[in-house]
Amino acid sequence: MGQELLQLLDERSFPLKELRLLASARSAGRTQTWQGSQLTVQEVSEGAFEGVDLVLASAGGSVSRQWRSAITAAGAVMVDNSSAFRMEADVPLVVPEVNPEAAFGHQGVIANPNCTTILLTLALAPLAACRALRRVVVSTYQSASGAGARAMDELKQLTEVVLQGGTPHSEVLPHSLAFNLFLHNSPLQANSYCEEEMKMVNETRKIMGLADLPVTATCVRVPVLRAHSEAVNIEFNEPFPVAEARQLLKAAPGVELIEDLENNRFPMPTDVTGRDPVAVGRIRQDISNPNALELWLCGDQIRKGAALNAIQIAELLMSSS
Numbered sequence: 001m002g003q004e005l006l007q008l009l010d011e012r013s014f015p016l017k018e019l020r021l022l023a024s025a026r027s028a029g030r031t032q033t034w035q036g037s038q039l040t041v042q043e044v045s046e047g048a049f050e051g052v053d054l055v056l057a058s059a060g061g062s063v064s065r066q067w068r069s070a071i072t073a074a075g076a077v078m079v080d081n082s083s084a085f086r087m088e089a090d091v092p093l094v095v096p097e098v099n100p101e102a103a104f105g106h107q108g109v110i111a112n113p114n115c116t117t118i119l120l121t122l123a124l125a126p127l128a129a130c131r132a133l134r135r136v137v138v139s140t141y142q143s144a145s146g147a148g149a150r151a152m153d154e155l156k157q158l159t160e161v162v163l164q165g166g167t168p169h170s171e172v173l174p175h176s177l178a179f180n181l182f183l184h185n186s187p188l189q190a191n192s193y194c195e196e197e198m199k200m201v202n203e204t205r206k207i208m209g210l211a212d213l214p215v216t217a218t219c220v221r222v223p224v225l226r227a228h229s230e231a232v233n234i235e236f237n238e239p240f241p242v243a244e245a246r247q248l249l250k251a252a253p254g255v256e257l258i259e260d261l262e263n264n265r266f267p268m269p270t271d272v273t274g275r276d277p278v279a280v281g282r283i284r285q286d287i288s289n290p291n292a293l294e295l296w297l298c299g300d301q302i303r304k305g306a307a308l309n310a311i312q313i314a315e316l317l318m319s320s321s
């Protein structure tokens, strides 16, 4: 996440006077080249936030909880990538293309949503603006990168082991992803949904401003290195013509339509890897329900699903100051 944030700050010419890189004592003293300058990583401390306007926090929930008050006391706005504060009532959960207005109600902290939820809401919002949503059913196909750089390395290494005829043993993920897939490994909740699935349910409702929207999710980890995919069934209060949905999604900000029916060509993770848009396609009438549409989407979850969305939130705040 940190590396991706640095790349995006550069690519998008984010207007900075000073950039501070913070980490634990493990990385303090390491250097990083950014826009031709050598920056030295500092150990996070209260003093590190002095004079800072914006903190892009991306070191996990417990670290975010530990430093929240020091950050806000220093007068900085914290855009937090962890799940620590997402469901707090006074913390806006923002996808700039979907609910930008929410960002301006912040009280020092804005939460960056879960990656699969960001990708889903980009496709839901333009449709929900035209017909009331009644229910959303989503199944995810989540890549190794969602579990961090070490999980990506493990997938490559264990794929090699299988190709050589060996038996793969995973250490980073709970099971080997090589030529395999498994249900998302986040902790199971009392209702037998895993944490990732309940994040999708609760965060989708909060971002869409539909507290009672029925949403159900099944999250699966698949042997893809980077970029998540989702199969989505969306039910409305009335029929939604496919051609109209296609036009709306084609025109929607942050969405790219990949829909070549003649050649049976629809979004794939490799179409969006390292890219900003969420690719949507295979929009079709649900043959089992006259009021529902089916669609498929792919998005780079490190980019739009995380770092890009965080930077866009910061840009949004600056646009009003």
Ligand SMILES: NC(=O)c1ccc[n+]([C@@H]2O[C@H](COP(=O)([O-])OP(=O)(O)OC[C@H]3O[C@@H](n4cnc5c(N)ncnc54)[C@H](OP(=O)(O)O)[C@@H]3O)[C@@H](O)[C@H]2O)c1
Residues within 6 Å of the ligand: 001, 002, 022, 023, 024, 025, 026, 027, 028, 044, 058, 059, 060, 061, 063, 081, 082, 083, 114, 115, 145, 146, 147, 148, 149, 301, 302, 305, 306
């Ligand atoms: N990977 C994704 O796709 C993704 C997507 C959305 C959100 N997120 C969230 O973003 C956060 C980071 O994910 P990641 O994949 O980038 O993890 P990561 O590669 O493990 O990076 C974590 C960073 O946090 C620093 N850190 C760890 N403990 C610290 C501490 N006590 N104090 C200060 N800095 C500390 C680490 O530096 P040291 O080397 O000093 O420990 C490292 O720079 C997590 O909350 C994750 O849930 C990740």
